[in-house]
Amino acid sequence: MIIIKTENKLCLSCMELHEVQTVICRELELFKNEEVSFEGQYEYCDRRDTLLEDDENINLNSLAMKNAYRKKMDLLTSDDIMSIRKIYDISQKDFAIVLDWGQATITRYENYQVQDRAHNDILLRVAKDPRWFLEMLERAKDKLSLKSYNKYRQNANDEFIEKANELLSDSIRARYAKYQDSDLCGGVNLDLEKVVEMINYLAQNIDSLYTVKLMKTLWYSDVLHYRREGRAISGLVYRKLPMGAVPDGYKQIIDLDGVRYDEENFGDSTANRFRPSEEFVPRQLSETEIAALDTVISNFGCMNTNEIVHAMHNEEAYKLTEEKEIISYKHADKLSVT
Ligand SMILES: [Zn+2]
Structure with a gap:
């Protein structure tokens, strides 16, 4: 148990005002038949020696547990999915539209639901292949505002140039490897x-x-x-x-x-x-x-x-x-x- 914060406040365990510690504990849970280990965050009452989860802790711990499961199963974590969305600077809702998924799908993936393998593979490809993103963007054009569409297209084009430049740089470096x-x-x-x-x-x-x-x-x-x-x-x-x-x-x-x-x-x-x-x-x-x-x-x-x-x-x-x-x-x- 690691103490990360101490605060004088109403303790929800004993319902008295005293110094309550925010602590982190290593947890082991079973999720989809897999044992996952993660760091849970709790409020600790030293008078009763009890750990308590408030609403914020419950959400955080659930996400931490699911991300630990994702890492174990080699799936993208919620942060990974967010970073992919940031490449194109696209909103959760529009991203779901471009991918032709249910409107709240991305929001769920970034918060509490673990994506299946098929959706995971699609997200991985979107991260690697801006041209493919552009094709899907074109297909969804009518469902997006023109301003958003133009922004996503610009970002995807920039990303494509950057990726192409990385490939070109790699190819030059490969050519020079023998001179290293x-x-x-x-x-x-x-x-x-x-x-x-x-x-x-x-x-x-x-x-x-x-x-x-x-x-x-x-x-x-x-x-x-x-x-x-x-x-x-x-x-x-x-x-x-x-x-x-x-x-x-x-x-x-x-x-x-x-x-x-x-x-x-x-x-x-x-x-x-x-x-x-x-x-x-x-x-x-x-x-x-x-x-x-x-x-x-x-x-x-x-x-x-x-x-x-x-x-x-x-x-x-x-x-x-x-x-x-x-x-x-x-x-x-x-x-x-x-
Ligand atoms: Zn207490």
Whole structure:
């Protein structure tokens, strides 16, 4: 028995005014033929040595017992269900409408009723798959207010983008797993948040930043920081391609959430012109990392694509690397910028 509160009040056990303790006891109960252990909350009268449940305790203890049962049976708890609803910021009533369940179903699940396995699986899928939620939302459109419908749709779309970005990040990390803790990434493991910030910082400070220039300025920044501080910024691994250094997985990298570019047409071809996110402020990059980026911006920011490719071709690191091979950071001391 753990005492969590002591209060002078009317004791409902002995009906006298005295110090009543609120206590927590470990309980064992049988629910749906399963023995469940949970923490019950009671008022304790030390004069009569009795535990008493008031109405609030009764509700709390019933929920605690059912949540313990849910955990034991690997079902979502009432808090889990609430969190799923929060993803879409949808009311209990509207959530039940979207799922085509009885109007009070979600309210019951969040309060006193344990959901069955079939409903549990549906809730799990709603949490994992915002596109599926969107399909059900579309089906229920006429039963919701337009304002609510629009809000839920927006939230589901945001969630979908976030989930897609998680998948993309995972796929880039999987690609980089083989480089983990090797010298090839310049003494740091891949940090995608920093990669996104580097791209934004470069785009914010370089007027016309197209793909080729972005790849080169990323490489210069990483190698320059490695030269100065003994470690790269991003953990990206760069390969020697005809136009210069290109990070492994660059096509996926530029699709990461937070990287912005416009596709511009030049005759038959298109080029990606990078621009910073609105009101971009670096949060992950350190002072020395910003300093390296600033040096690279002042040295290469005004160059056109041909000029920066030419500069890259003159770097010892580039000359000493075989075509398509990884450019080693060990050539950093020979970099043209210091
Ligand atoms: Zn009492």
